[in-house]
Amino acid sequence: xxxxxxxxxxVIIVFALQSCLKDKxxxxxSVFEPIYKSKAEVQAEIKSSTAVSIxxxxxxxxxxxYIFLNEVNKxxxxxxxxxxxxxxxxxFINIPGNVDIAVKGSALYADLYTDLVVVxxxxxxxxxxxxxxxxxxxxxxxxxxxxxDSTKVIVGWAERKIKENVDxxxxxxxxxxxxxxxxxxxxxxxxxxxxGAAPVTxxxxxMSRFSIVNNYLYAVNRSSLNVLxxxxxxxxxxxxxxxVGWNIETIYPFKNKLFIGSSNGMFIFDISNPVAPVREGSVxxxxxxxxxxxxxxxxxxxxxxxxxxxxxxxQLDVIxxxxxxxPQLVKSYGLTNPHGLAxxxxxxxxxxxxxxxxxxxxxxxxSLQLLDRVKxxxxxxxxxxxxxxxxxxxxxxxxxxxxxxxxLSLISKLAxxx
Amino acid sequence: MKKTFLLxxxxxxxxxxxxxxxxxxxxxxxxxxxxxxSSQISTGIVEGEQNTxxxxxxxxxxxxxxxxxxxxxxxxxxxxxxxxxxxSGIKYLSPRNHSFFVQGxxxxxxxxxxxxxxxxxxxxHEFKPGIYWNGIVxxxxxxxRKNAFSFGLGxxxxxxxxxxxxxxxxxxxxxxxxxxxxxxxxxxLTLRIGWQFNYSR
Numbered sequence: 001x002x003x004x005x006x007x008x009x010x011v012i013i014v015f016a017l018q019s020c021l022k023d024k025x026x027x028x029x030s031v032f033e034p035i036y037k038s039k040a041e042v043q044a045e046i047k048s049s050t051a052v053s054i055x056x057x058x059x060x061x062x063x064x065x066y067i068f069l070n071e072v073n074k075x076x077x078x079x080x081x082x083x084x085x086x087x088x089x090x091x092f093i094n095i096p097g098n099v100d101i102a103v104k105g106s107a108l109y110a111d112l113y114t115d116l117v118v119v120x121x122x123x124x125x126x127x128x129x130x131x132x133x134x135x136x137x138x139x140x141x142x143x144x145x146x147x148x149d150s151t152k153v154i155v156g157w158a159e160r161k162i163k164e165n166v167d168x169x170x171x172x173x174x175x176x177x178x179x180x181x182x183x184x185x186x187x188x189x190x191x192x193x194x195x196g197a198a199p200v201t202x203x204x205x206x207m208s209r210f211s212i213v214n215n216y217l218y219a220v221n222r223s224s225l226n227v228l229x230x231x232x233x234x235x236x237x238x239x240x241x242x243x244v245g246w247n248i249e250t251i252y253p254f255k256n257k258l259f260i261g262s263s264n265g266m267f268i269f270d271i272s273n274p275v276a277p278v279r280e281g282s283v284x285x286x287x288x289x290x291x292x293x294x295x296x297x298x299x300x301x302x303x304x305x306x307x308x309x310x311x312x313x314x315q316l317d318v319i320x321x322x323x324x325x326x327p328q329l330v331k332s333y334g335l336t337n338p339h340g341l342a343x344x345x346x347x348x349x350x351x352x353x354x355x356x357x358x359x360x361x362x363x364x365x366x367s368l369q370l371l372d373r374v375k376x377x378x379x380x381x382x383x384x385x386x387x388x389x390x391x392x393x394x395x396x397x398x399x400x401x402x403x404x405x406x407x408l409s410l411i412s413k414l415a416x417x418x
Numbered sequence: 419m420k421k422t423f424l425l426x427x428x429x430x431x432x433x434x435x436x437x438x439x440x441x442x443x444x445x446x447x448x449x450x451x452x453x454x455x456s457s458q459i460s461t462g463i464v465e466g467e468q469n470t471x472x473x474x475x476x477x478x479x480x481x482x483x484x485x486x487x488x489x490x491x492x493x494x495x496x497x498x499x500x501x502x503x504x505x506s507g508i509k510y511l512s513p514r515n516h517s518f519f520v521q522g523x524x525x526x527x528x529x530x531x532x533x534x535x536x537x538x539x540x541x542x543h544e545f546k547p548g549i550y551w552n553g554i555v556x557x558x559x560x561x562x563r564k565n566a567f568s569f570g571l572g573x574x575x576x577x578x579x580x581x582x583x584x585x586x587x588x589x590x591x592x593x594x595x596x597x598x599x600x601x602x603x604x605x606x607l608t609l610r611i612g613w614q615f616n617y618s619r
Contacts, residue, residue: 020573021605023467023497028599166600 027166032157037096042112042153046119046129048078048091053417057392062383063103063202066124067390069397070101076110078124084388084399084411093119093127096155097140102210102217103202107233109210109217113140113153116219118234130234139222205381205392206291206340211251211258216274218258220248225260227275239275250291257324259299261290266301268324280324283317293343297322298330298365300348302338314338316350318365330365340381342389347371347405349389351379357391359405371406453482460612464496464574466604471495473608477506481616484510490523493530496606500576501528502550515560519568523552527576541583541595548577548601552608566614575605 054077058070067079067087075095080088097113106122107130116133204210211218217228217236225248227240247263258269258277265284269277283301292301299319314337318330337353348360348368357374378394388411389400399411458477463470472495479488486508494500504525510517529545556570580600 021465021467021607023605024603026601028601030596 025166026163028161028163031160031162033160034154035156035158036152037155039151039153042094042096042155043117043129043132045094046112046117046127048093048125048127050092051077051089052092054089054396054414055416057380057397057416058099059101059205059207059381060383060390060392060397061101061103061202061204061208062385062390066103067397068101068103068108069392070098072099073097076101076108078121078127079397079414081399087397087399087412087414089414091125091127093121095119096153100209100219102204102208102212104212104217104230105233107230109212109219109230109236111137111140111219114138116228116236118236120234131236133228133236133238136219136226136228136238137221203383203385205383205390206252206293206342207250207381209249209251211253213253213258213271214274216271218251218253218271218277220244220251220260222246222248224248225251225258225269225277227277229275240277242269242277242279244269244279252292252294254294255296257294259292259294259321261292261301263290266290266292266299266319266327268299268321268327270324281321281327283319283327283329291340293341293348294321295343298362299327300341300343300362302335302341302350304338304353316341316368318362318368333368339379340392342382342384344384344402347384347402349382349384349402351382351391351393353380354378357382357389357393357400357408359402359408361405372408374400374408453480455479455617456481456486456488457615457617458490458568458612460568460570460610462608462610464494464606464608466496466606468497468604471497473610475502475610475612479506484513484517486510490525494527494576496576497602497604498545498578499530499532500550500578501530502526502552502576503528504550504552510558515566516558518555518557519570521552521554521556521570521572523550523554523574525550527578529578529580544581544583546579546581548579548603550574550576554608554610556610558614564616566616567612568614569611570609572608572610573605574608575603577601577603 056072058072061068065082067081069077069079071077075098076093077089078091080090095110095112095117098110100111102109106120108119108121110117114135114137116136117129118131119127120130121127209220215229215231217230219226223244223246225242225244226238228236229239230236244260244267245262248260249263250261252259256270256272258271260267260269265282267282268280270280271277290301290303292299299321301317301319303313303315303317305314314335316333316335320328320330335352336355339351339353342349346361346363348362350358352358356377357379358370359372361369361371379391381392383390387401387403389402391398396413396415398413400408401411402408456479461474464473473492475490475492477488477490479486488506490506491501491503494502502525504523506521506523508519508521510519526547527550528547552572552574554570554572556568558566558568560566582598583595
């Protein structure tokens with residue numbers, strides 16, 4: 001009998017507990033708010049400072065025995081690479097909003113959000129600002145969703161941790177951030193002077209948006225190709241702006257051509273008249289991010305899918321460019337998450353994101369042969385020169401010897417310091 | 419779904435009443451042995467703030483007189499599919515083969531991901547296990563020396579942490595990803611029916 005009495009008691013407990021059916025979900029995230037400085041202050045600080053560790057490596061530019069490595073949105077590391085087995089960071093130049101670089105002679109060209117700055121690096125340890133060319137990159141007025149004030153520059157981001165209780169997200173799925181534009185995002189670009197460009201002023205990675213050919217600096221922004229005369233290296237003059245298309249991403253020079261990658265296709269411009277590039281041919285592709293390298297016969301384009309790149313395909317397109325007026329797709333090869341690429345003779349080096357660095361033999365473009373793959377590095381961009389590879393990866397700056405392309409050997413690593 | 423839960427609860431309550439009435443007539447101790455191995459498989463529903471869902475569990479251990487101690491695992495489909503792994507202790511209120519019992523489970527809860535859980539701007543998901551506990555009151559009725567049927571009502575919590583790596587709008591890679599952490603504490607009612615196999619000689 002005593003046990004039967006337990007039954008209503010049990011039911012009462014159950015009903016009482018109904019009010020305790022609380023699902024508590026706590027969401028923790030960071031919001032980054034901009035730290036501003038006046039333009040005058042920022043420009044006064046564009047000079048060599050003590051070497052600092054690499055934390056978020058961006059684009060690379062090789063010039064003589066120096067490597068210029070972009071620290072995304074912060075500035076440029078100057079690295080003495082006289083001994084590739086022991087590269088030494090010599091100095092750091094503060095350039096807020098910087099993502100692209102190019103060097104000619106004693107001048108370093110870099111973007112500072114919307115502006116182009118010229119820094120005299122004849123003495124890399126005492127670099128000085130020489131000139132500011134405003135509004136070359138108008139689309140970069142936005143920094144992570146914030147409009148950069150015309151009188152101020154975003155020099156950093158203050159992190160604020162936020163913890164809040166949230167309602168149930170749909171089961172099994174996350175939900176879209178409400179503060180996506182408040183969060184820190186880095187952006188970057190660089191400068192390309194391909195191995196075939198004459199005369200060589202330096203070599204940039206294929207992710208570059210700058211390119212120097214002879215006395216001209218070509219810099220692409222979202223929709224245009226800017227032509228700056230740099231005969232006087234410290235005094236660039238904007239001489240022409242050519243409309244290209246939308247979502248322009250990269251630029252790669254080869255001989256008297258510029259190969260421009262956009263999210264919708266690849267464009268070929270003739271620069272026989274360097275001040276007035278003329279569009280010759282183009283190849284459309286599905287929406288993706290697409291750096292490009294080329295030689296006399298073929299252009300190699302990596303197409304990357306992703307959030308901003310859109311699209312769903314990750315692949316390498318080989319395009320026959322012998323008739324530049326009518327380039328033709330030869331073949332596509334599947335990849336994982338391709339970024340930058342570089343070419344040296346028949347060797348093609350591809351940064352395939354988290355899938356590492358891949359080396360292909362391209363002597364037969366209809367059947368590329370994978371020669372080697374460096375695993376366990378998340379690669380972003382690469383420069384191939386004189387049997388040495390410079391590879392920018394999430395973990396830092398790596399150098400490899402590719403004398404034996406079937407077995408790359410690590411020469412050195414400048415590690416990221418988180 | 420709440421109605422279903424209440425209907426099931428009523429059914430179990432009635433069944434419990436009938437069986438309890440029988441106790442008076444079945445004054446027999448089927449668990450003559452003091453110590454033996456016992457397996458229980460149980461299934462049922464969990465009712466929480468979000469919805470009602472399904473769970474199934476397997477519990478193995480030893481019974482000693484009116485006590486049981488063992489280790490259990492199962493599948494819990496409330497909100498995220500999870501696998502609780504827990505230690506369990508049961509106290510039968512009577513040594514007879516029909517008895518109310520009180521059960522306590524405590525352990526760790528692991529998320530078993532269902533396919534690709536990333537949404538458009540998510541790069542990766544990582545789940546970290548959290549605590550799991552369940553308090554149950556129920557009734558077990560022995561059908562013979564080897565088999566027993568049980569049902570119970572409980573209140574349980576499962577917790578886990580989800581870390582999402584997300585991309586942000588960024589036109590020129592590489593781009594830094596951001597991280598969000600979600601800590602889930604899900605408290606639910608459980609209703610279960612089970613079958614016990616007693617490995618006594």
